[in-house]
Amino acid sequence: MEYSFCATSWDCWYAWLWSSPTAAWVQAAATILLLVVTWSAWAHDRRRGEEADDREKRNRHQADMLNLEKIIQYMAACAHLTEQLLDEGRKYRALSVAKVQANQTQLRRAADELGWFVRHDRSHHQVTSTVMGFHVTCLQLSQAFDAVLAKSNRQAEDEIAAYTAKVSIDRQFTDNLRNAKEQMEGGSKLIATYRRRFSDDRDADFPTTADLEEGSEEV
Secondary structure (H helix, E strand, C coil): CCCCCCCCCHHHHHHHHCCHHHHHHHHHHHHHHHHHHHHHHHHHHHHHHHHHHHHHHHHHHHHHHHHHHHHHHHHHHHHHHHHHHHHHHHHHCEEEHHHHHHHHHHHHHHHHHHHHHHHCCCCCHHHHHHHHHHHHHHHHHHHHHHHHHHHHHHHCCCHHHHHHCEEECCHHHHHHHHHHHHHHHHHHHHHHHHHHHHHHCCCCCCCCHHHHHHHHHHC
């Protein structure tokens, strides 16, 4: 039966529509359409998922960058405080007890803040190791401060005199300050160098002391 020339014959069209070949074509077209819609929905969901992942990665990277910046700031601040005390000690061979106490308090506070930031670091395990070494340096320096303050307390007659007094320092104390400052600056430079690498590549290698030395030679 020819259905291409049904013209206005409704019986002819009806027979064509309900014929087996037509039903097979309709079913095939519906299947293809369903596949197209399913694939489009899957592609759309996948694209949205990838965009969400990229957005999460960017936000995490930015947060880690800010965290590293805070770590660097606190480490640099500790090194600066130590350098100020070292300069005064070299110049006068004595230190104000009040300044030593203030420096010790600021160092402890900065070390505590560093502990919070390093616990939230997700960039590289060497950041934690470097900051832990920095903590040890701060503790050693604090012990040296305790020895100086104990000496001033023994020499003073009352608390006011002890606070306003100056205490003489020896070569060993000055050396301790200098070594602590150098270690603090070294740790700060390592993390600062890593942060620059991390800004471009999340999987960047953590620098070594040799890397810093090579960089200084190139400059």
